[in-house]
Amino acid sequence: MQTQKTIDEYNLFGTYLEEIRRGKKISLRVFDEHGLSSRTFQRFVKGESDIRITDLALLVEILSISPFECTEKLMGLSTTVTHKIECLSVIYQKDFQRSTQLIKEFKEYIQQTPFTLGKEEALYKILSSDFLLNPRSEVSENEITVLEHRILKRLQNxxxxxxxxxxxxxxxxxxxxxxxxxxxxxxxxxxxxxxxxxxxxxxxxxxxxxxxxxxxxxxxxxxxxxxxxxxxxxxxxxxxxxxxxxxxxxxxxxxxxxxxxxxLTPSKWHSFKQDILSSLSIFVPLTQINHIQNQLNLIESYLID
Structure with a gap:
């Protein structure tokens, strides 16, 4: 079994920080002045060593990066996050042949690496989406239920x-x-x-x-x-x-x-829904209105059932 460290999925983060340093013309001397070894930073950029979280906090301040930007960059490098985004995207596009292959690859990745909470929750979202939207899904309801109960038990405790x-x-x-x-x-x-x-x-x-x-x-x-x-x-x-x-x-x-x-009848809801959509059409883009309309149509379907 591979550890996440051997996959080196986050090794480009050092390159990202170095690009910011060079782009802002911040001398390596500034790192040393703050008690962060410039040599340690350079080795991190080259992928020769890791960096402590306390040093990373200093880097955020020295390079003037928001913590949110750091998180976004790290999430983009995560194999789990990229798998989840790509899988959900092709499922929603109804490219089920591709989604079936991606699910298989993600399961293999999970089997080859140690457990993380993020992997289980990402897998749940992918499997349940495919099960609900793919008419030929190879995912079973029992597989989703077992995974769901495992996550919920952790949350309840x-x-x-x-x-x-x-x-x-x-x-x-x-x-x-x-x-x-x-x-x-x-x-x-x-x-x-x-x-x-x-x-x-x-x-x-x-x-x-x-x-x-x-x-x-x-x-x-x-x-x-x-x-x-x-x-x-x-x-x-x-x-x-x-x-x-x-x-x-x-x-x-x-x-x-x-x-x-x-x-709360379907007919009254339909009139209310149309009033909302009409008022939104004045200032909201069509793509966003379509999303809202789908949500309101979902409520209407629940009222009719």
């Missing part, structure tokens, strides 16, 4: 949660292969929300989780879950320019009132 745990639960709730109590979802969401989120990607994960929880609550027709989700929407702080989440707050409130008054 955990005491600390991250954005990526929330992202997994958001995806799991929406795919509908197995029903899970929203309590764990809410527990993770509340813990993640205790930390102020400043970057766009982190906020998008939380917002996607809220929307998916609402969709799942409607699909299962559980008013108590819908009410709980609406309360979360109401407590979620939205910036003035975030029209997308303002729209979803309005949608969540409309659904709650419709369920309260037992007036």
């Amino acid at each position: 955990a005491t600390v949660y991250t954005l990526y745990d929330l992202d997994f639960l958001s995806y799991q709730q929406l795919n509908g292969i197995n029903q899970v109590s929203p309590r764990l979802f809410l527990k993770v969401l509340k813990m993640v929300n205790t930390t102020p989120l400043t970057d766009v990607q982190s906020n998008q994960i939380v917002e996607r989780a809220l929307i998916n929880m609402l969709l799942n609550s409607i699909r299962t027709k559980k008013y108590s879950n819908v009410l709980l989700t609406v309360q979360l929407f109401e407590s979620y702080v939205i910036s003035d320019h975030n029209w997308y989440m303002f729209m979803w707050k309005k949608i969540a409130d409309y659904i709650k009132k419709g369920m309260q008054q037992k007036e």
Whole structure:
């Protein structure tokens, strides 16, 4: 079995940092002045040695890079992340012959390398997407269920949660292969929300989780879950320019009132949906409107079922 270290998937990160150093014309002398050996940095760039996390923190400051930029670059070098992105992309494009091959390659990669939490969650997203969208999928429901239960057991026994745990639960709730109590979802969401989120990607994960929880609550027709989700929407702080989440707050409130008054019929929802799409057509690009329309059509299909 290969270790991640022998794969050298992150060895280009040193090259990336060196390009920034040269581009900003920062002398190697500056590293030494901050207590970071310039020789250590040069060896790291050449792939001859590793660098300590404390030294990396200094590099971020010296080169004036945001931690978010570092994370984005490292994620782009990750074999797990690139596999996940490519697999999901070809599945959504309905290139199922290619997705079947990529799934096989990803499974082989996982078998040849040690366990990581990220690999299991990436594999779950890939397998469940292929199972739901590929009419000739070679993935079995049992394979997904076993993997899902293994991840959920870890989360249920955990005491600390991250954005990526929330992202997994958001995806799991929406795919509908197995029903899970929203309590764990809410527990993770509340813990993640205790930390102020400043970057766009982190906020998008939380917002996607809220929307998916609402969709799942409607699909299962559980008013108590819908009410709980609406309360979360109401407590979620939205910036003035975030029209997308303002729209979803309005949608969540409309659904709650419709369920309260037992007036949430397909015909009334259809009129409400058309009003939203008409107002968006003034300032939202067509591609984004199509995505929103698909989400609203999904709610309509749940109401008809």
